[in-house]
Amino acid sequence: MATTAISHTPSFSETFFNSLYKGENGERFRTCLQCGSCSGVCPFGYLMDFPPGRMIAGLRADEFDLVMKTDTVWMCVSCYACAQICPSKIPITAGLMTRTKEELLLAGNVPSELQSALENSQRYGNPMGESPRKRADWTMGIQPQVTVLGRDKSPVDILWFVGDYPSYHPRVQLVTKALAKVLNALGINFGILGPEENSDGDTQRLAGERGLFEMLAEKNGRMFSKYQFERIITSDPHAYNALKNEYPSLGIAYPVQHYTQFLAERIDQLKPLLKQEVKAAVTYHDPCYLGRVNGIFNEPRILLEAIPGLNLVEMAHNQTTSLCCGGGGGGMWLDGFQWEKAHARLSEWRVHEAVDVGANILAVACPYEPPRFEDAVKTIPQASQLMVKDIVELIAEALG
């Protein structure tokens, strides 16, 4: 009997799997054991129609179109807990989750809250839709005056990439001012881009808007190339991640440090200046993009332990197992969407842990965290005495 070749149009699952396979470490998707660790550790895995493990199963079963019909992938906060725990080291967050969001976004399936953050980022260079002209307004009244490179034109040692929330959010501006105070106390010659700075774009990328990320990165890259500086520092782990791991592939490569690294390097100079005691039990929350993603666990703790009077206690989940505040991967702009699905905030779980270890202060090192944790504190009666402070606020306090 004669056989005829059947022409085969690749299904969405096949095309998508192929694109994942081509990505960094993409071949590892074939090594999934279906152990379910990723789905179990995922902070919102319990309510996803397809938690990460089932997504991979759906891909293999040629049924990924079913995954694309649900919206629960928008519960993913890109915290890397799944990628961290995976015994096969499959790039679940960087590959699967991010690419799925990209496909949903290309198909126009974007929750409206996220849509406005993306539109604002495109239009104003920041997700909150603030005037770009006001990006350096937080510097008003700071002495000595903060160098804005476009205005002052002098070469600096350090370019401080301030970031969106540190520039505009009233609570996070306090952290920004504290960092300015510490840099000035150390006599650092630094400058900022001010109105010429755009969002780093990393969270937009992880929320599926790769094109927007590239556009923002190119804008920042053009500004970096205009000025003279030796390295970049930032208080934002998301900006740090973008500058360190993502910008170089776009041809924008500069040495970059998170401020905790920068200050820990200068601990011998800094420590004698820390004269005021901060008498408190302090627990430190490892931000996903500082800790799990970039392996910076020691420097924040070195800084905290240098503060006189401070007693550092660890929460049950710390370092690589740290819990997400809920702000990553677009979570910062999906609060309503995620509340509707979960009726729980990830930040509340963390605050419960801080209370459980008897902390008076929950120390953080990411600009998403002070507002998220402070909101959580307000909803948890046992946490009424808990304060949320960025590490650099505690250092600035200890400077007196």
Next chain:
Amino acid sequence: MNIIVPVKLVPDLVEEFSIDTSGTALDTAWLRMIINEFDDHAIEQAILLKERTGALVTILSTNVEGVDDLLFAAAAKGADKIIKLNGDIESGINNHALARAMATIIRDLKPDLILTGVQAHNDLDGSIGPQLAEYLGMPYIGYISGVNVSGDKAIVRKEYPGGLIGEMQVSLPALLGIQAAEQPPRYVAISKVRQMMKTVSIEELELSTLDSSGAPIVNRMFQPETGERATMLSENADEAANQLINIFKDLGTL
């Protein structure tokens, strides 16, 4: 079906405005332009109609800074033709002049349906829809929040105060002032917009003589001024709170 969507860029309220030295217009030095919100809805409604019944959607806008981005974004959403209109726009044309000049251009495009935003916050001489309809000799219905086309008729939903919705039929060609599309304007990924920039070209047409007559003349434009009976509160929150307490005390409410 041939749908024409004239849209415009308006000053973005995210920036604080200042008045120029003539004292009759906004200072354009720091002006940032954004698509008129209602025009954004008009585009969305046109794309929805195209998806539902099939149509050729043409977007028209005057050539001011930012118009290319606006047009490419509309193309990425599904518009078939994007056109920018050149002319002496910098000198500050009004809706009367624009309506007269655009009517000539739109007539040549042989529209079945024209959708435009029902109003814009910088309409100093009336919204453009009714004026355009007058010069084109077409029926106009404004405050529309839903359109269905069948044959040479459109059934439209018009919003009235108090939550009332009227449904009415209009013969085509007609011009509709869009209050809201049936769904919020969609998001298009930047990669799609960038793709349009590479693959789609913007057609350019000339606006003929711009005749601004018939419109009110601006004698003076100014920031809100303190009236005699108004008490301005301090910008300092603590001072403002104290002032408020004193005011309430004086009024006998505290």
